[in-house]
Amino acid sequence: MPAWQRERKHQEGMKYKQYFLGIFRKLKLAVMDLFPIIVVVVFFQTVVIRQPFPEIGEVIFGFLFVIMGLMLFIEGLEIGLFPIGETMAYALAKKGSLLWLMIFSFALGFSTTIAEPALIAVAKEASVISSGAGLIEDNKKVMDIYAMGLRLTVAFSVGLAIVIGVLRILKGWPIYYLIVGGYILVMLMTIIAPEEIIGLAYDAGGVTTSTITVPLVTALGVGLANVIKGRSPLVDGFGLIAFASLLPMIFVMAYGLFWF
């Protein structure tokens, strides 16, 4: 075999080696991410609860799935979700139309929240609690309207939250005035809102942002802060998710006030 062929073969071998080393490294990271869960589950099963492990085969099988899924997801984040979020941010900023940017922001918040399974479950639960407490009529139609109204309220508030957050990045308003103002509003609403809705309203803030929305929204914020002169991606780019978890609380309590 001539030298150049040997050299080429060697290079190709190295390429595969690099590739597999890369995969192996990512696999190791995913395993390490799940390591704490495995430790906690094993500790409680063997030391504290001391009962035979339910369906051990299925559990191990499931964990392999979790590791594989996490690895794929993170890979997809870096080559798909982050770049598309940033590309959209650049393109919208370059277009220079505030209206379209606002429409995009609102639509992103609204459309990803309205179909969020966690929200659908919470809204249904809320209608059951409210009718149980005698706050709304105990018939299916009223309960359905109530649940749908709640979903629309939360989705609208998330859309508005992204709009406010994007405006903040454009104008460079300091985030703490807005958030602290929001907190004070939540506290005031807590005093006047019906007691049954408060726990639900607080939880509604936490469930609105799904696993696919978060990376996209984060990339959008950081991308915008990157292209707009005078904004720092760290100081101004973050904060969209904070608004998306704060505004639903205020709006759900207002919804409660409106119904009762």
Place this chain on the structure above:
Amino acid sequence: MVDFIMDFLLILLYTLRDVAPILLLIIFFQVVVLKQPIPHLKKVILGGVYVVLGLAIFIMGLEKALFPVGKIMASQLSDPAFILTTETGETFWWSYYWIYIFAALIGFATTIAEPSLIAVAIKADEVSAGTISQNGLRFTVALGVAIALALGTFRIVTGTPLFMYIIVSYVIVIIQTIFAPKKLIALAYDSGGVTTSTVTVPIVAALGLGLSSAVPGRNPAIDGFGLIAFASLFPIITVLGYAQFMDLKTRLLKIKNEKNAV
């Protein structure tokens, strides 16, 4: 095996449904408004496929492995056999100590594995040029969730009103905001919202529901809520606290160096 494939296809369908509005929105804006090609389109599409497939496999695995076990454990730990009772058969708030330990540890562990937190941590690492390390941020947030769930289960056991805890925490956050270095405030606020997602919410919901139906005098419909609110509030406190701590450390170091220079 057929069941298994059907399960997977169903989850894949749900994931696709979640992605559909985002996809439509992006396509609409690209075609109608921006009218520009996306750079590296093939790679981006591949990334999108990875995300959907990865998330579906991830959730499938959680449903087979973690959720059933977590739910069984939550109910076993709140079982009367597990609660310390005194000779007179009374229970006190500390009788449930295994619950608090479990809540804190499982909260910590599920937060470390939360995909949306990983995404935010990657971005924060990137834009801070490594000053905020990925693992450092995730650890601090997970610590916040651990404290939140221990306190949240304590609240369910004692039946103390939720709004009091929330208002006190808000006051703490506001005071911290005044004194914390301004650079990290937005990131700290964000880390509250991302902790409660795919992995944490189902386990936390099972814990709240199981505990509030096991403790005498609690109503699951009312007292079961609040754990998620805690878990999205306390990471803000720990991340701001960490930022303050680092700020203090650099300031002390500066003073020390100045003294040495003199």
